[in-house]
Amino acid sequence: MTARIDTSPEAIAALHWAAGQQIGMTLDVDDVVALAAEIARLTDAADNHNAAWVAACDRIAALEAERDEARAQVAVAYEAAANLVLGLPMTDGVADVLAEDIADDIRALTTPDATAALAARDAAMRNEGRKSVKVKPLVWEDVNETGTIQDAAGFRTIYRVWANGHTGEVRYKTSHMGAWLFVQTVEAAKAAAQAEYEASILATLEPEGGE
Numbered sequence: 001m002t003a004r005i006d007t008s009p010e011a012i013a014a015l016h017w018a019a020g021q022q023i024g025m026t027l028d029v030d031d032v033v034a035l036a037a038e039i040a041r042l043t044d045a046a047d048n049h050n051a052a053w054v055a056a057c058d059r060i061a062a063l064e065a066e067r068d069e070a071r072a073q074v075a076v077a078y079e080a081a082a083n084l085v086l087g088l089p090m091t092d093g094v095a096d097v098l099a100e101d102i103a104d105d106i107r108a109l110t111t112p113d114a115t116a117a118l119a120a121r122d123a124a125m126r127n128e129g130r131k132s133v134k135v136k137p138l139v140w141e142d143v144n145e146t147g148t149i150q151d152a153a154g155f156r157t158i159y160r161v162w163a164n165g166h167t168g169e170v171r172y173k174t175s176h177m178g179a180w181l182f183v184q185t186v187e188a189a190k191a192a193a194q195a196e197y198e199a200s201i202l203a204t205l206e207p208e209g210g211e
Contacts, residue, residue: 071117075110082106133205135198140190152193155200159193161186 082103138152138159152159154174161172163186171180172189174196183189 068117068120071111071114072121075114075118078106078110078114133202135201138190138194138197152190152197154193154197155204157200159197161189161193 085099085103085106138154140150140152140161143149143151143160146165148163148165150161152161157174159172159174161170162180163170169182170184170186170189171182172193173180174193181189181192183192
């Protein structure tokens with residue numbers, strides 16, 4: 001970004017007066033223009049420095065991503081080699097044990113950095129896949145005539161919300177959890193159930209191309 005210098009008579013006069021007030025002396029017009037030019041130069045230099053810093057940070061991030069992907073590929077390669085050994089035809093039990101030992105030795109070659117990079121990559125892929133998946137909302141049905149108890153069918157469980165009309169307490173639970181959890185409102189209870197339901201569904205998904 002190139003700074004623009006206002007050289008109008010009014011701007012120069014204003015700068016001239018302000019500079020004189022600050023340093024207790026009178027500056028002529030050439031001095032004021034020179035000061036404005038220096039300010040513009042320093043502003044441009046600062047903008048260029050910031051742009052270079054941002055570019056350097058972006059480059060570092062790109063290089064780190066390439067490094068982590070290379071490490072993940074190394075972990076994948078060692079695991080593939082170990083599985084290849086285990087898949088070789090064996091003639092007896094001794095050979096099977098030997099193959100397992102060799103596979104373990106191959107896996108041991110994977111460095112912690114490579115293992116961590118592969119785990120991070122897989123987690124990122126799962127999260128990216130989940131962003132494109134929308135879980136349907138739970139459907140709540142009244143269990144009693146007053147509607148103070150409602151159930152919703154989840155993933156291998158039933159969610160129940162109970163609003164006690166006498167005490168004002170609101171609680172919910174799932175069929176596999178047993179204990180009641182107290183919340184402030186019915187809406188909060190249903191939101192908590194929905195969040196748990198979505199988490200249980202998304203945990204079963206694997207992005208396309210996942211290991």
